[in-house]
Amino acid sequence: MQSIKNISLALMMGLAATFSYAHGQISHSKTVTVTIRGNATACKTLIEKAGTQKKQALLTWDPATQKATLVYNQHATTKDAVLRRVTLAGFDNESYNAPVETYQILPETCQYKGTMTQQEHKSHSPSGATRDAAAVSVLDSVYKAYFAINNALVQSDATVVTQKAGELNTAVKSVKMGALSSNEHQVWMAVMGDLQKQTAALQSAGGIEKQRAVFASLTETIYKLVKASSVPYKIYYNHCPMYKGSANWLSSEQGIKNPYYGAKMLTCGSTKETIP
Structure with a gap:
């Protein structure tokens, strides 16, 4: 029992030292806890690498709880920006879900949702x-x-x-x-x-x-x-030079029908761009 207490104390001291170091390295720092999905320790390095940025953010992820401690410079970045990077690395989190194709190229040991079937992959x-x-x-x-x-x-x-x-x-x-x-x-x-x-x-x-x-x-x-x-159809990006100085609108139909003036000036405007 004593040895378990000693290990727990050592872990707590280690974490405290890490956070202290992070605060020392990152100015204007703020610390928050975020939820990030992953698969045991296989994802730890990938998640922390995606969320950590020199002098701006330090992310420490716990596989057991799926929680991460984020220390970041409030003047240089945001929690949202860090979570976007984590998402684009293939990991769902409390704010965003990862793109399927990004998730699929993660190492198999880190595919926390399981391997997709061939039909799902297709x-x-x-x-x-x-x-x-x-x-x-x-x-x-x-x-x-x-x-x-x-x-x-x-x-x-x-x-x-x-x-x-x-x-x-x-x-x-x-x-x-x-x-x-x-x-x-x-x-x-x-x-x-x-x-x-x-x-x-x-x-x-x-x-x-x-x-x-x-x-x-x-x-x-x-x-x-x-x-x-x-998109499988054309979208027209139209411009009205008169509404509040300048305004635009999108239409799936070719031809000008101005939503800012209606019948008063129905054909006022021009098409700036056709997409795609």
């Missing part, structure tokens, strides 16, 4: 048509909800805008990050916070003019995501 393979269709179908519901909002604004129908904003909110929440391609995944992590706020703001906006103001910001967020996606 359906998630970035080079397979089924994989592309799956990724697009997940995001397509987001895009279609956005286009429905656009059409309601063209009609100046605030009630329908609110309804479609609710559908967009549902679509955003249903997106499975692990089903996205690497490019989509990186952009999704960057925009999901803004997307959720803008969708909520659009739902609660009172009146068509307030809805249009939120829609202008929402458009730029959706545009970033569309640019990273592989």
Whole structure:
């Protein structure tokens, strides 16, 4: 019993020394505990390497608890930025899920979800048509909800805008990050916070003019995501030079139907870009 106590004490002293060293090496430091999924000690080095950055962040992961202690410089980085790096290395965590193709190339001893079957691998393979269709179908519901909002604004129908904003909110929440391609995944992590706020703001906006103001910001967020996606149809990135100095919108239909002015100036604007 005494020997066990001594070992526990030694471990605690070791951890304390590590944290003390980390705080000494990282200025403006903050310490938080985060949850990261992994498979025993096989993943420890990979996780800690992904989350650690010289003079900015030190990540120490415990395989037994799936918890990690993160010490980071609040002036140089954020917890979110560290967790994004961990995600892109193949590890799910409390904020993000890893891309399937990244997870699949982890060493077998570190595949904490188990080895996928051949059919699952085919359906998630970035080079397979089924994989592309799956990724697009997940995001397509987001895009279609956005286009429905656009059409309601063209009609100046605030009630329908609110309804479609609710559908967009549902679509955003249903997106499975692990089903996205690497490019989509990186952009999704960057925009999901803004997307959720803008969708909520659009739902609660009172009146068509307030809805249009939120829609202008929402458009730029959706545009970033569309640019990273592989869509099976053309999307038109249109520009209105008059609304609040300058504003854009996306449409799945060719031709100008301005959502910022509706029938007042329906054809005001031009197409800046056709995607893809």
